[in-house]
Amino acid sequence: MTSKNIKTISDPKLKLEVLTKEDVQKIHNATLQIIEKVGVRFPSKRALEIWEANGAEVDHEKKIVRVKPQIIEDALKKAPPAYKLAARDPQQDLYLDGNHVNLGTDGCGVEVIDIHTGVKRTSCLQDVRDIARVADATEEVAFHWVSVSAQDTPVEARGLHELKAVWENSTKHVQTESVYNVEEAKAAIEMAAAIVGGKDKLRERPILSLMQCTAPPLGHDGGSLDAALLAAEAGIPTGFMTMAACATTGPITMAGDLAVGNAEVIAGTALLQLAFPGAPVFYAAAQTASDLRNGSYTGGGPEDFLFGAATNILADFYNIPLSMGSFATGAKEPNWQAGLEGSLSTFMASIVMSDMLLGCGFLHGSRIWSFAEMMMDCEIFSIIHKMMQGIEVNDETLALDTIAAVGPGSHYLGQKHTRKHMRELFMPQFMDRRPYSEWETKKDDARDWAVTKARKILKEHQPDPLDEKMSLELDRIIKSVEK
């Protein structure tokens, strides 16, 4: 199964086992123990009522819920193991079936390196449009996270202006983490329903999905919970993302940190299943280690990469799709650190076949959007896509006839076999393989070529627009939320 003009990793030939079956069972047992004995905080009236009705022990004052393992395990079994993320263009639907790695943009940034001036500034609505348009044209980007915040729109409806901007500029699936209260969630669902032709249609074709953060350690946010419940009720794929970070919001040891994050995610997921059995849900994670000197959320480094590979094993254990944070970097500009962190995190999350990867384009700990970074991240994804195909060994690829024809000495450039297979070699767009002297006169590099490519796309690419009447309808819904 493939999606039109979208490159996803599938039928992987590489494998990696970071956790054994016994390891996973131990983490699972620890998680159940945490949920039963320590509890998880659910500061939402609706959530607490659902828990109470389903036999959990609820401390209403502290809003902490303690749940017997059986309730959690039974609830999780109701979650669908595979489903589709629909796109405005049905040919671009994405498969969350364990055999596709779909790349998304990163989301919710606060600043942008201006594509024309190269100067860093506050993000705005036009940025959301521009990024969506470039992502629409790029085959590596399979779906959007709402990339940056439209800070020139009213706070109470900002998440909605952003969604509209993406839908108007791309036909691909949209996932948002920028809608985290009931009012906006209601309106967002209404907007998505309007586009596909009604609430029932939306259940069949969820062109929108919702990601909410948990509140580590062992908590959730009230607004996020209520928004997630609404989305699950509407049949919109919904996931909880843990960011439990070693040393600050999680234990310093990785296994403990995994258990804490897992407790948050599966407790949240079980809640959605208890309320709406069979609702499409996903596991989401961006666990990492905190920097020991300044507490910063590193989003990079060896611990981060290992978490990237471990989490899909947990999600597989629960048989639900995973959305994994990758490409995160603390680098301030597209440089050595950004390339290193982007490559390793994405490789580790891909080799275990995470269903969704979040996401390309950011610098400085998910805060600054850079078009150059986005395009180079896409190339990294393409390289990993190629690597995941592994090495094919058969008569044709062993090429014995051709080897005999060339013999010792000579070369393979003139061979039909070479010509036939040459396009299977990876052709980089942004790697410098030129003579030294050429570089010396131009002194340009990947960053310049990447920005140039983004500029060209922005100038030339015309996405399939949203019907004008539909835009007006979306405006009407947005207006109803604005104060």
Next chain:
Amino acid sequence: MSEELFKEMAQSIIDGDSDISTELAKKSIELNIHPLEAITKGFVVGVTYIGDQFGLGEAFLPELVMAGEAMKSAIAVLEPELLKLGEAREMMGKVVLATVEGDIHEIGKTLVGTMLSASGFEVVDLGVDQSADKIIGKALEINADIIGMSALLTTTMVRQREVIEELDKEGLRPRIKVMVGGAPITQDWVKKIKADGYSEDAIGAVKIAKELVGKE
């Protein structure tokens, strides 16, 4: 004799051991050592040492946080004795700290609090998701010198402005100074909302706080 005890006190802070620092504080009372002396010649020496090591990159955050906790425990024992003597510790100033309403990001704010405490400020950390009323109410209650607000979301940074406007309306500035921080906060924003101070990290926050109370 007390020299030995002072050394042990400093060490208890360096080790981040609240049980021992509490015990040593009690012991100093039994031995009739002046509480201020126990603090300045004993415990503070440990805090200063860890602070210096941290600055050099030799000590890590958990050590700093635990030193702070051990210090708090010791002070909790000694402070009532000081009050009995009609004396008080000299503090840098009082700070009410919170993450603004609608925002649950906690770590950055907590680190700022830790650093301020370690540098001699009295810090009341209200926690996350705190309304303007609560923040201002607390500041008035404890007669705070500084209100410190953290905001990590572009949708909640506006709350910082609300608090400042409210303070201005009530004529509480410049008596109470306002310091802000958090991921989306920039110099431009700080100017726009007329905050008194801003810092991009916790170490910088201490410097700014000292300036705001005129002690730098």
